[in-house]
Amino acid sequence: MRIDGELAKQKGSGEVAKEKNRCCSRKKSKRQQKKALAEPMPTVVQRLWETCKEVFADSRPRVVPLPGDVGRLRSFLDGMKPADVGLHPNLPFFQDFKGTPPVTYLHLHQCPKFSIGIFCLPQAAVIPLHNHPGMTVFSKLLFGSMHIRSYDWVDSSKQIRSSNGACLAKLNTDSVMNAPCETSILYPAAGGNMHCFTAVTPCAVLDVLGPPYNGPEGRDCKYYTEVLCSNFPGNAAASAAPTDNDRYAWLEERQGKPDDFKVRGEEYKGPKIVGYY
Template structure:
């Protein structure tokens, strides 16, 4: 994946700062939205029982909220622009707190800005940042390969979360955390429904045929 660029998947590099996040995949002048609406565009490239290959195009400042990939391995690469990634892994054994509503303890594993030069990142079912949030620093696109794909029937449902700082929510379990990490390296995660302000629209893939 490190060698894949925008042109390899039908993206026009000269439009990478379009800002609307949906101008590259066959969305014509009749279904473009006003610039301020700025939805995130999701494009399926290929899907089978083993994996899904897709692209997310994010206009500047848009956010894909914190979510998980249960039982999945995910490869991601930024194709253009820059994106901030904040990622967690669950702390094992599981730590649950219910005093302020049920929350589960997670450890921060990434809090950084990534660009095409960052190369391909890989997350695994239990390591590498299985729960992550994307924020577009500039207009950007990210290529994802999810293996296996999401499937509610198989127990791989996408769940969204909010993160609460460990240091101000509760310190009662601090002595149970192994290692010498500080409180800011941890967070309590609470399950959410699908965020009401998450605006995604389907694009049409117009790039080259993928050989699998």
């Protein structure tokens, strides 16, 4: 009987312990639920930044993210809307301007691995033909219509040059994009690394660059003047151009930013990114 009593006592103690554990688990679960309700859901911008951190974790010049990562970031950007970044076409920097319309840049984030920013263009505004040295660039048209003209060097390893220093490039894109549309991607040596934007209507384009521009590291932004092969002065180098001249052009580097390109920075007032590293 004594032994049975000890067993019963142990059994009873075990049941009490289990009940205590169940109570603790229920309380913990309720605390977690309350905490989850108290914490706001991450904004779209925050999730974009977190996705970029992962996609560009190993970002280096001329190193393209893995195809799966490229697809993941593109898919995320495809789903973004103007409201996600606090934009709408009635904001002042999308209105008509006298003379050359300026381009407004909204800075969201920059670190050594990548940068995120938005270009706001009133109708007829132009971002001149420029390059993205060693970069992979995602461009998401948030709203409006934009004409894109882009080129890649015919031979990126050894550029074909004319006697005056212009380099031979092949046309990649010459078309109008209308939002909503798929995010465009350009690569270090393909996809239209040199491009020009012209606003057909007021529009906004969100750019993700990896790695970002960096002058000391040799990633300055260069601007170009294009001359179609059919209009290029005759010389020995011109014979290097293919016969379908409408798909090729000689790009001559400008000295600095074009005088008629007006770009101004404005404070980004949309949802903020937290947790910078």
